[in-house]
Amino acid sequence: MPVKTDKDNFFQKVFSVARKIPRGRVTTYGAIAEYLGAKSSSRMVGWAMNASGTQFPPVPAHRVLNRNGQLTGKHHFAYPEQMEELLAAEGVEVFNNTVKDFKALYWEPNTELL
DNA sequence: GCAATGACTGGAG
DNA sequence: CCTCCAGCCATTG
Numbered sequence: 001m002p003v004k005t006d007k008d009n010f011f012q013k014v015f016s017v018a019r020k021i022p023r024g025r026v027t028t029y030g031a032i033a034e035y036l037g038a039k040s041s042s043r044m045v046g047w048a049m050n051a052s053g054t055q056f057p058p059v060p061a062h063r064v065l066n067r068n069g070q071l072t073g074k075h076h077f078a079y080p081e082q083m084e085e086l087l088a089a090e091g092v093e094v095f096n097n098t099v100k101d102f103k104a105l106y107w108e109p110n111t112e113l114l
Numbered sequence: 115g116c117a118a119t120g121a122c123t124g125g126a127g
Numbered sequence: 128c129c130t131c132c133a134g135c136c137a138t139t140g
Contacts, residue, residue: 010137029122039123040135046121047137066122068128073121098128119139127130 010036014048015055017109021063024090025107026099028067035109050076062086069102 017032029045038044045064052059053076062083066072071094074083084094093100 030124033122038136041137042122043120043135044122044137049121052121061121064121067124071121076121117140120137123134124132126132 011048015059018059026063026105027107069099
């Protein structure tokens with residue numbers, strides 16, 4: 001398919017998948033990285049999310065957590081509380097920087113999206 | 115071009 | 128689920 005957008009293609013791919021995360025569900029950086037075919041670049045996913053705040057439409061980065069279901073990136077939002085607020089607004093309970101029943105809310109793009 | 119950094123992950127204890 | 132160790136790779140200085 002005609003893509004050849006630019007070097008920021010990696011970021012766009014991350015944003016594209018992140019926006020497909022259903023409301024009230026969460027996923028991990030590794031899941032997105034794996035879906036992109038670069039599971040080894042899970043760190044880059046996090047880096048891409050760093051630019052999510054500058055992208056439009058806004059990317060639900062609050063639905064992206066680490067493998068433990070922890071809100072590792074909460075500090076990168078406008079304010080740390082925002083991540084919990086957004087998750088709570090979607091019915092996701094957060095306790096001590098960790099999503100409650102994270103395992104049950106876990107959403108894998110390559111499995112449920114397709 | 116090398117060194118340091120990071121919103122990470124998997125395995126082992 | 129928690130902690131420690133080592134690997135991975137794009138971005139930045």
